[in-house]
Each structure stands twice: as C-alpha cells, then as structure tokens.
Amino acid sequence: MxxxxxxxxxxxxxxxxxxxxxxxxxxxxxxxxxxxxxxxxxxxxxxxxxxxxxxxxxxxxxxxxxxxxxxxxxxxxxxxxxxxxxxxxxxxxxxxxxxxxxxxxxxxxxxxxxxxxxxxxxxxxxxxxxxxxxxxxxxxxxxxxxxxxxxxxxxxxxxxxxxxxxxxxxxxxxxxxxxxxxxxxxxxxxxxxxxxxxxxxxxxxxxxxxxxxxxxxxxxHFHGGITQYLDQMIAEDEPIAPTFCGEKYLFANETFSDDEGVQWALAWVTGSGGGESYVNLIPTLGGGTHEAGLRDVVFNSVRTFAEQHGLMQRNVKLAAEDVWSKLCFVLALRMIDPSFSGQTKEKLSSREAVKLVAATMKDPLDLWLNAHVAEATKIAEQAIKNAIARGKTAKTVERRKGSSVAVMPGKLTDSELTGPDAELFLVEGDSAGGSAKAGRDKETQAILPLRGKGMNSWEVEQSQILANQEIHNIAVSLAIDPHKLDGDVDMSALRYGKVIILSDADDDGSHIQALLLTLFFRHFPKMIQQGHVYIAQPPLFRIDVPAQGKNKPLRKLYALDQMELDIVEARLRQEGVKEDSWGISRFKGLGEMDAVQLWETTLCPDTRRLVRINMGDVAETVGTFDTLMGKSHAGERKELIATHGNEVEADI
The missing domain is CATH 3.30.565.10 (Histidine kinase-like ATPase, C-terminal domain)
Structure with a gap:
C-alpha cells in the first residue's frame, strides 16, 4: 500500500x-x-x-x-x-x-x-x-x-x-x-x-x-389571492365553517421589523386536513417553525374557545393533533432574515417564526372564533370528537398488553400521551435530565436519565440482559421485550414512536451512543428495523449577536460544530455585523444548557436535528460490532486503531 x-x-x-x-x-x-x-x-x-x-x-x-x-x-x-x-x-x-x-x-x-x-x-x-x-x-x-x-x-x-x-x-x-x-x-x-x-x-x-x-x-393570474386558492384546494371536500382569511404586518414592534408578518387562509373540513406554507414566496414543502407557530395558535385558540363556552367533556384532554387533523390552510410568512434547513429551502428553521405567527394571528383568530360562535362550536366539537376517538384507541392498545403491566421506572418522567406521536429521550446524566424535564413538551416527550456509560451488551445472553438495572429501565419504559431480528415480539405494545439518544457532543457522549446502539442492534433490533431509534445532535457553540438597530434585535444562534460556526460567523460578516461584537460560548456538556436552550436546540421538533439509525447490511454491521465491541477481538481492534487512528477527531 x-x-x-x-x-x-x-x-x-x-x-x-x-x-x-x-x-x-x-x-x-x-x-x-x-x-x-x-x-x-x-x-x-x-x-x-x-x-x-x-x-x-x-x-x-x-x-x-x-x-x-x-x-x-x-x-x-x-x-x-x-x-x-x-x-x-x-x-x-x-x-x-x-x-x-x-x-x-x-x-x-x-x-x-x-x-x-x-x-x-x-x-x-x-x-x-x-x-x-x-x-x-x-x-x-x-x-x-x-x-x-x-x-x-x-x-x-x-x-x-x-x-x-x-x-x-x-x-x-x-x-x-x-x-x-x-x-x-x-x-x-x-x-x-x-x-x-x-x-x-x-x-x-x-x-x-x-x-x-x-x-x-x-x-x-389570481385576483382573490390565497382565499381563492384555498377554496379551490378544498373544492371536493365539505367545509364545516367559512374560510377564515386575513393578513397582518407589524410596525413599531420591539421584537420584529416593520412589515414582517403573515397572510393566511384557514378552513376546517370533514375530510383530511393539510396545507401549504411559504416564506417570502418560497414554498416550504417540509414545513418548519412557521407551521409549528400556526399549529400552536390554532390549538390554543380552539381549546380556549371550547373551555370558555363549556364544550369540554369530563376526562377528555384535547391535543394539538385533534384540532389540526381537519384543518386545511395556506400560510404565507414575510420575514426579513429567514433561515432554512439546507439550500433547497424546503423547511424553515428560524425560531423567531413561531413568535411572529403568534404575534400576528392569535388575536384575529380569537376574535373570529367568538364572532362566529355557531361555526366555531362545530370546529371545537369536531376536535373533541377526535380526542375521544384517540382515547379509545389508546385504551385498546393498553388492553393488548395484558393485565401484568409493569411498574414504570422511578427515574422515568413520562409523557401525558403514548403511542406513535410520543418520544422517549435517553439522556446522559441527571443534570441534563433535569433540564430536559423542565424544557420538554410534557404532552408527548418522556425523559429517562441514564447513569454512567452503562454496560457493553454485545456478548451478554438475552436471558441475562434485564439483570442490568439501566437496561431493565429502558425495556420497561418501552414495553418491549428483548428479541432477535427474526423473532416474535409485540411491537404494537411500543409506548413511543421515537427513542432518541441524547448525549454530550464529546468523546464520552459518543461512547454512550455506541453502547446504546449496541444494545438496540443486539437485543431490540426491530426498533431499528422499523425506524424508531434516533440520535440527537446538540450544538457545540452558542453565538450571542448584539442588537443591530430596530431591524435586528438581540439574537441567539447555535452551531453544531466548528465548521458550522465558521459559516455562521461568515454570514454575520455578510450582514454587516461588526467584527468581534458577537460572543461565542462552547458548551462543555448538556448539563450546561438550561431548559430553554435545550428546548430550542435539541427538543423542539421544528428546530432540533435528529439522525435516524438504519439497519444497513446486517452481516456487515454484525462484523463491525464484533470488531469494536467483542471481548475476543482485541487484536482486530488494535489493528483497526493502528490503521485508522489518525482519522479520529478527539477532544484532548
């Protein structure tokens, strides 16, 4: 060679x-x-x-x-x-x-x-x-x-x-x-x-x-704008209320620049909902933070209307999806400095968009609902009906598990809902676990703190695997038994649609990821096969940008690594921000993040970054795990390190 x-x-x-x-x-x-x-x-x-x-x-x-x-x-x-x-x-x-x-x-x-x-x-x-x-x-x-x-x-x-x-x-x-x-x-x-x-x-x-x-x-050549467009979109469906349309742009606002705002058209239908969103006329096929803002506004306004008009039923708890599932919409955001996930601009990532939608749409929607009580009542009743149906489905799944339901681990901070929309975060350390508990969405996100690096389970017999307390807690939280890739397991009992490994962005964090991926690949392989396992990517740097006049208030940006930090700094220079006026902080670990920072960077579905784990070629993956995790493969491991050790980036 x-x-x-x-x-x-x-x-x-x-x-x-x-x-x-x-x-x-x-x-x-x-x-x-x-x-x-x-x-x-x-x-x-x-x-x-x-x-x-x-x-x-x-x-x-x-x-x-x-x-x-x-x-x-x-x-x-x-x-x-x-x-x-x-x-x-x-x-x-x-x-x-x-x-x-x-x-x-x-x-x-x-x-x-x-x-x-x-x-x-x-x-x-x-x-x-x-x-x-x-x-x-x-x-x-x-x-x-x-x-x-x-x-x-x-x-x-x-x-x-x-x-x-x-x-x-x-x-x-x-x-x-x-x-x-x-x-x-x-x-x-x-x-x-x-x-x-x-x-x-x-x-x-x-x-x-x-x-x-x-x-x-x-x-x-449309004269009726987005209202005419939405009417054509729902022409084959039956609306349960007239289309709610409008636009609002802000002036002399402390947070947003003049002329930033939203144009919207909303209609609830009897069939399936769906919609289209745009940012400065760019179609955002992947949605993003502006759609998240619309979802929050619509949910909170309809829920408040239902509560104020005595429509809520006992033991029925509305979720955002109950209101959102029948909504058709066209949303057009106007923002001076939007940020997108990737050059193709298919998903908006600007965190300010959530607040901008709320600032422009909440009051008009509240007024419209209370000015159209009969139609708003139909919207609320439809959402309540969806919530009741969802509750029945959840009970059916619970009954399938049998009467011997295991007691959940004491360290588990569970979500209010379980099922495909729920998420379990396996968090490194109690400190980060505390921030995650405070910053999470209590409705759909559960937190299970893990202590230490855990056990290398690659060569542990499946019958013995649950003797380890940490692994036992994970299995009980998931409600899934250890199994083989070709074995039988009741995947309908799975309590969370996503299992997300959340560890520090350092070597110890990478080691914890490797141990947990070993566990899932060896003893819970169908979790990976069916796309339930993810790795979160928390940022390494925070960039505090001072206010730039009325048009650009104080900003807080994040960078995943040094390369992304260089890109952010280059972008700030292009914007005309004075050199060295921004501050850069490096996170030593998740424990340094407060609840708000952890939500903005790692927990919020619209702004976080997740990597889904795929099974890949099973035989090749088994060979790799054997080399890396097998006790009897120390010689091969030594050869691998000697060959590729210079390619590893490590914190020293």
Missing amino acids: AKQTYDESSIQVLRKLEPIQLRPGMYTRTTDPTHMVVEAIDNAVDEAMAGHAKNIEVILYRDSSVAVTDDGRGIPVGMHLEEKVPTIQVVFQVIHSGGKFAKGEADSSYKFTGGLHGVGVSVTNALSTRLEVEVKREGKKHRIVFAEGEVIEPLTVIGNCGARNTGTTLRIWPNTKYFDSPLLHRGELEHLLRAKAVLLPGVKVQLNIETATGFDVKEW
Missing part, C-alpha cells in the same frame, strides 16, 4: 464555482434539475415581490433547455467596484454574492427575499452546460453567455430598447451529469408557478411548453 503524505501540497483550494460542481448535493437537489431552475425563477419572483415586475414567463423547450423571463429592473451590468468585472458576471460566478445581504436596511435592493445563502443563480450557472443571459436596462440590451460556469461570450451590448423596457431573460441548459434524471418535474414546476401567482396578486405568471406543433400555454 502506497504511503500517504500529508503536507502543504495536500491542501486544495476550490475556486469560483468548483465547490458547487464538486458537491452539488450540498447546494441543490440532485434527483432532477427542477430546483436549479427554481433558483432562477426565485430571482424573478423577488423582483415581483419588491414591486418591480408584473410578468414572469417560463418556457420549456424541446431541447430540454428552460427560459425564465421577468420585466423587473434587470441585473446590473456595470463594472463591480471590488471584483473589477461586470456585476452580472459576479452574480453568476461568485458564491455568496447578490443584492440581498443588506435586507432590512433603508437602501436595500430587496427587503424580503427567500434566504441569505447567496448561491442561488450561481448554482444554476455551475450546473449548466450553457447559460445565456440577456438584460434590458438603461435603454440597452446586454448579453453574456456561460458554459460550465465559465464566460465564453463576454458581456456585450446587442441593441437598444426603451428606457422603461427593462427585465432579465435566462436560458438554461442543465448539465445532466449532475442529476439522477435529466427531466424536470413538470408537475412540481406548475404547482410552484401557480402558487407564486396566488401569493402575488396582480402579477401574471405564464408557462409555455414547446411541442412539435407550437406551444401549450398555461397562465395564472
């Missing part, structure tokens, strides 16, 4: 668009080119959202290219002061460039946009075999052409136009080598364009699809 050297020549610096081309999955969805085209559409939408464009057109050509046109201001074409090349070239070739980093400032080009990543159309350019850009601006038509991200036709003036005739046209040829499928997801694209029209009353959105005989044209 050739000797590997690690010296100055080993350090590689990626230039321009090379990071995107080397790791496209970090910047866009690689199943198909749809999202890279959406990045171009989002730029046109931002122009419309800022009030500068009234028409957006997308053309799908038979040669698999796509054109996106808007009648906005046109991308600036003058020389960039720092880069010394045309600004339009900077926009398409430099990652983290754009006109959106100064959002919220008085001279900002865009006040509300879909994010602050700054890699949007640079992704489109990097992953295209060819990209043609034409800009109408300041009475002239300009053109620049890229191939594989590089300029092949420099910026030139190709004609004249009227001074008021402005806009941008991109024609994109996606590079199929970066995608699993070369075909655009046409249904997703149509849905997206239609939604943009719904959320931008007065803006015409058009999709032209080239055929052998011409073009099929689809056009959307």
Whole structure:
C-alpha cells in the first residue's frame, strides 16, 4: 500500500464555482434539475415581490433547455467596484454574492427575499452546460453567455430598447451529469408557478411548453389571492365553517421589523386536513417553525374557545393533533432574515417564526372564533370528537398488553400521551435530565436519565440482559421485550414512536451512543428495523449577536460544530455585523444548557436535528460490532486503531 503524505501540497483550494460542481448535493437537489431552475425563477419572483415586475414567463423547450423571463429592473451590468468585472458576471460566478445581504436596511435592493445563502443563480450557472443571459436596462440590451460556469461570450451590448423596457431573460441548459434524471418535474414546476401567482396578486405568471406543433400555454393570474386558492384546494371536500382569511404586518414592534408578518387562509373540513406554507414566496414543502407557530395558535385558540363556552367533556384532554387533523390552510410568512434547513429551502428553521405567527394571528383568530360562535362550536366539537376517538384507541392498545403491566421506572418522567406521536429521550446524566424535564413538551416527550456509560451488551445472553438495572429501565419504559431480528415480539405494545439518544457532543457522549446502539442492534433490533431509534445532535457553540438597530434585535444562534460556526460567523460578516461584537460560548456538556436552550436546540421538533439509525447490511454491521465491541477481538481492534487512528477527531 502506497504511503500517504500529508503536507502543504495536500491542501486544495476550490475556486469560483468548483465547490458547487464538486458537491452539488450540498447546494441543490440532485434527483432532477427542477430546483436549479427554481433558483432562477426565485430571482424573478423577488423582483415581483419588491414591486418591480408584473410578468414572469417560463418556457420549456424541446431541447430540454428552460427560459425564465421577468420585466423587473434587470441585473446590473456595470463594472463591480471590488471584483473589477461586470456585476452580472459576479452574480453568476461568485458564491455568496447578490443584492440581498443588506435586507432590512433603508437602501436595500430587496427587503424580503427567500434566504441569505447567496448561491442561488450561481448554482444554476455551475450546473449548466450553457447559460445565456440577456438584460434590458438603461435603454440597452446586454448579453453574456456561460458554459460550465465559465464566460465564453463576454458581456456585450446587442441593441437598444426603451428606457422603461427593462427585465432579465435566462436560458438554461442543465448539465445532466449532475442529476439522477435529466427531466424536470413538470408537475412540481406548475404547482410552484401557480402558487407564486396566488401569493402575488396582480402579477401574471405564464408557462409555455414547446411541442412539435407550437406551444401549450398555461397562465395564472389570481385576483382573490390565497382565499381563492384555498377554496379551490378544498373544492371536493365539505367545509364545516367559512374560510377564515386575513393578513397582518407589524410596525413599531420591539421584537420584529416593520412589515414582517403573515397572510393566511384557514378552513376546517370533514375530510383530511393539510396545507401549504411559504416564506417570502418560497414554498416550504417540509414545513418548519412557521407551521409549528400556526399549529400552536390554532390549538390554543380552539381549546380556549371550547373551555370558555363549556364544550369540554369530563376526562377528555384535547391535543394539538385533534384540532389540526381537519384543518386545511395556506400560510404565507414575510420575514426579513429567514433561515432554512439546507439550500433547497424546503423547511424553515428560524425560531423567531413561531413568535411572529403568534404575534400576528392569535388575536384575529380569537376574535373570529367568538364572532362566529355557531361555526366555531362545530370546529371545537369536531376536535373533541377526535380526542375521544384517540382515547379509545389508546385504551385498546393498553388492553393488548395484558393485565401484568409493569411498574414504570422511578427515574422515568413520562409523557401525558403514548403511542406513535410520543418520544422517549435517553439522556446522559441527571443534570441534563433535569433540564430536559423542565424544557420538554410534557404532552408527548418522556425523559429517562441514564447513569454512567452503562454496560457493553454485545456478548451478554438475552436471558441475562434485564439483570442490568439501566437496561431493565429502558425495556420497561418501552414495553418491549428483548428479541432477535427474526423473532416474535409485540411491537404494537411500543409506548413511543421515537427513542432518541441524547448525549454530550464529546468523546464520552459518543461512547454512550455506541453502547446504546449496541444494545438496540443486539437485543431490540426491530426498533431499528422499523425506524424508531434516533440520535440527537446538540450544538457545540452558542453565538450571542448584539442588537443591530430596530431591524435586528438581540439574537441567539447555535452551531453544531466548528465548521458550522465558521459559516455562521461568515454570514454575520455578510450582514454587516461588526467584527468581534458577537460572543461565542462552547458548551462543555448538556448539563450546561438550561431548559430553554435545550428546548430550542435539541427538543423542539421544528428546530432540533435528529439522525435516524438504519439497519444497513446486517452481516456487515454484525462484523463491525464484533470488531469494536467483542471481548475476543482485541487484536482486530488494535489493528483497526493502528490503521485508522489518525482519522479520529478527539477532544484532548
């Protein structure tokens, strides 16, 4: 085996668009080119959202290219002061460039946009075999052409136009080598364009699809906005109350910037609920904190209405799902500085969104419910009916367990509900367990503190495994007996849908994770096979950012590791936050977090990070566990450490 050297020549610096081309999955969805085209559409939408464009057109050509046109201001074409090349070239070739980093400032080009990543159309350019850009601006038509991200036709003036005739046209040829499928997801694209029209009353959105005989044209132009859209969504269902719609934007608020707020349309139906949410017109297919805020507001308002009007029945306890399951909704959030989980922006992670939805929607919803008592009573009665049905289901499951129900461990702080929606956190140490108990959602989250590192159960006989008190407590809490992968076990008795290992972000914490994963793989394998076991990822750093005027109050950010901390600090510099004005704290362990911090970072379903454990190749996994955990494999372990020890990152 050739000797590997690690010296100055080993350090590689990626230039321009090379990071995107080397790791496209970090910047866009690689199943198909749809999202890279959406990045171009989002730029046109931002122009419309800022009030500068009234028409957006997308053309799908038979040669698999796509054109996106808007009648906005046109991308600036003058020389960039720092880069010394045309600004339009900077926009398409430099990652983290754009006109959106100064959002919220008085001279900002865009006040509300879909994010602050700054890699949007640079992704489109990097992953295209060819990209043609034409800009109408300041009475002239300009053109620049890229191939594989590089300029092949420099910026030139190709004609004249009227001074008021402005806009941008991109024609994109996606590079199929970066995608699993070369075909655009046409249904997703149509849905997206239609939604943009719904959320931008007065803006015409058009999709032209080239055929052998011409073009099929689809056009959307909604005057009724999201109310009209929701009515169409529920056209085949039967509403039990009229649609509740409205919008509210804040001014002179101590917490939020001017014009931040929410637009909404809600309808309760007899069938299944569901909805769509958007942030600055970006569709958030994965939901996120704004939907969590809506869920909280709706649940609390309906529950309060039911209690105040004497509708609650004895021994019936409403849960959020009882109210939420029959709700259809469209929610459009407007935020100056949204944060998303990943570049594809499918899930909002901004914690402030929960409070923003509450601040804008709670009072209007309370007033609407009390102004429509008959309809609100139907909504509350439907939720109560769901709660009663849920209670009967829970009792049925309890009866299946038989009469010999084990007494729950004394250390277990149980959740009010059990079943698929309930979660059990196996927490390292009593200190962290105390914070977790105080910060948890008592309705669905249970806490079981573990003492020490526990036992290596890899070579322990299954008949002897419950002799260990910690493992006995885990088994009793789950209501699942130890079993083999091919053995019989009553999985319907499982009391929690998720079992989440929560340990410190250090070597001891990793050791505890390994011991617990050994336990589940060896003695409770169907828990892993059916996707019930998770590892929580608590942050290592907290970043305290001072207030930046009225638009950006004091903020508290978190970073998972050093790499993410570097990204957060780079983002703060791009926002114009003064260097070294923010404070950085490193958590030595979970015990240092108070209840609020633990909830925000690790317990809250909308902001935490979980890794689901998969079974993988069983034979290969067994071999790995044998090497790592087997007492008779010390020699193999020593060889493994000698070979790969230099790859391990350890806290010393």
